Amino acid sequence: MRIRYMLLHAYGMGGTIRTVVNQANAMAAAGHDVEIVSVVRRRARPQFPIDRRVEVTTLVDQRGGVHADSVGRRIWRRMRGKVVPRGEFAAGYFTERVEKAVIDYVSALDGGILVTTRPALNLISARRGPSGVVRVAQEHMNFATYRESVRRQIARHYGRLDAVAVLTGTDRDTYQRLLPGTPVVRIPNAIHTLRQTPSVQENPIVVAAGRLVKQKGLDLLIPAFAQVVRRFPDWRLHIYGTGPKKTELSALVGELGLDGNVELMGRTPRLDEKLAQASVYALSSRFEGLPMVMIEAMSHALPVVAFDCPTGPRDVLTDGVDGLLVPPKDVDALAGTLIRVIGDRELRLRLGAAAARTARDYAPEAIMPMWEDLFTELSAAPRAG
Known part of the structure; x- marks a missing residue:
């Protein structure tokens, strides 16, 4: 054809x-x-x-x-x-x-x-x-x-x-x-392949990825991570992507005193490698179509914490089985759920293993x-x- x-x-x-x-x-x-x-x-x-x-x-x-x-x-x-x-x-x-x-x-x-x-x-x-x-x-x-x-x-x-x-x-x-x-x-x-390196849940890193635009809700994720840092000061949030909100988000990181914990990593050609090195994937979008980077993260056996936004996350995830959904735009709920998975490695391993199985449907x-x-x-x- x-x-x-x-x-x-x-x-x-x-x-x-x-x-x-x-x-x-x-x-x-x-x-x-x-x-x-x-x-x-x-x-x-x-x-x-x-x-x-x-x-x-x-x-x-x-x-x-x-x-x-x-x-x-x-x-x-x-x-x-x-x-x-x-x-x-x-x-x-x-x-x-x-x-x-x-x-x-x-x-x-x-x-x-x-x-x-x-x-x-x-x-x-x-x-x-x-x-x-x-x-x-x-x-x-x-x-x-x-x-x-x-x-x-x-x-x-x-x-x-x-x-x-x-x-x-x-x-x-x-x-x-x-x-x-x-x-x-x-x-x-x-997704482009299922042949991915699984996360071993050893690095204190949460990853998010996407265009630095309002839709992706990174202005909600960063304040949520400020609450995480108060409980787990050694954990870091790495945000991959570029876009018009970079200056605004950088300023927010500074205002919240997160310079040592939140990094805007820019664009990377090795996102698969970065996902394999992380322990949690966070999705804070205000809305989505079908969040493919989230599914790619799942193929690395990463547990996902996501806003239950329209549409996408709930179409892929079963809450409590292969990821955790929180009410849309609820910063405190996002922070609380991140704290929960960060504090429980066994939960992360269980969710991640199920996430990798779900990702097979998108091969x-x-x-x-x-x-x-x-x-x-x-x-x-x-x-x-």
Whole structure:
């Protein structure tokens, strides 16, 4: 099969990029003809390893600067596109030039499968994609977190797609009600491998990872860890990732006197190694799609303490069996639960062992056949006019 995966920025960091690259690599390894289409490019090299059999195409190269055109520079800067709704989280990327590049690429396709990976791209595929192309929308965030302007456009246009793939049962039910007659399937993201080094629960380290943005709730985790430090002063919190909240979070660490206990570690290409060296994984998100780094932590036999946020953690974890859930945004409850698992190594070992078993459900060997079956079924169906 000819499969094209379209990402906003395939050269960047983030859970969606990581999981889509994993999927493309697995499909290429299975013998399919695979291409990753990066709408924009702002780095020299991808941050995640891409199989040499996967073709990578860029639509708008912005390595010289977002508005680096020598002709019409100011026009591109002022004018936004007209298809992507303003409420889309990445709407700022879609200048008129960028949106036109995506429309031109999508409308010129002839056959094969096109998988788009965020509402902006899904909407362009729905509205401008040829009927001879199998068009599949991947939703990596839960529907309720989108702004009203985006939800309206989804309800209006997603029915033209051949299928919508979501990560959780909650979203599957939501989209089925919203799009009667359109196939909606739940296919979780796959982790890249199960062959991981398990934590031996010897290092006094709690790990969190993700973009330094409000969604990830690190401004809630750091005060919670301040309470942990009062009970366990030798424990440390390592936060991996970059983002616009770095200065604010660094200031919070200083205000709470946690400079020796909380470290913003930045980006790392060796996250698996860092997870294996930790003893607890903490997830403090205000909302999620499906938290893949959490599942990767589980594959290292790490116990998870997570906010019971919409959606994701409860779709993966069974509270008290392979992780512990606490009420959303409750800093004291998060602190108390971290204190509980830090103080009980046997509990950590039990939760971690169960977490590693749960992670098997997200192995490529379990997930990729779901995609192959879906693509085969859709390819065999008659195309709508």
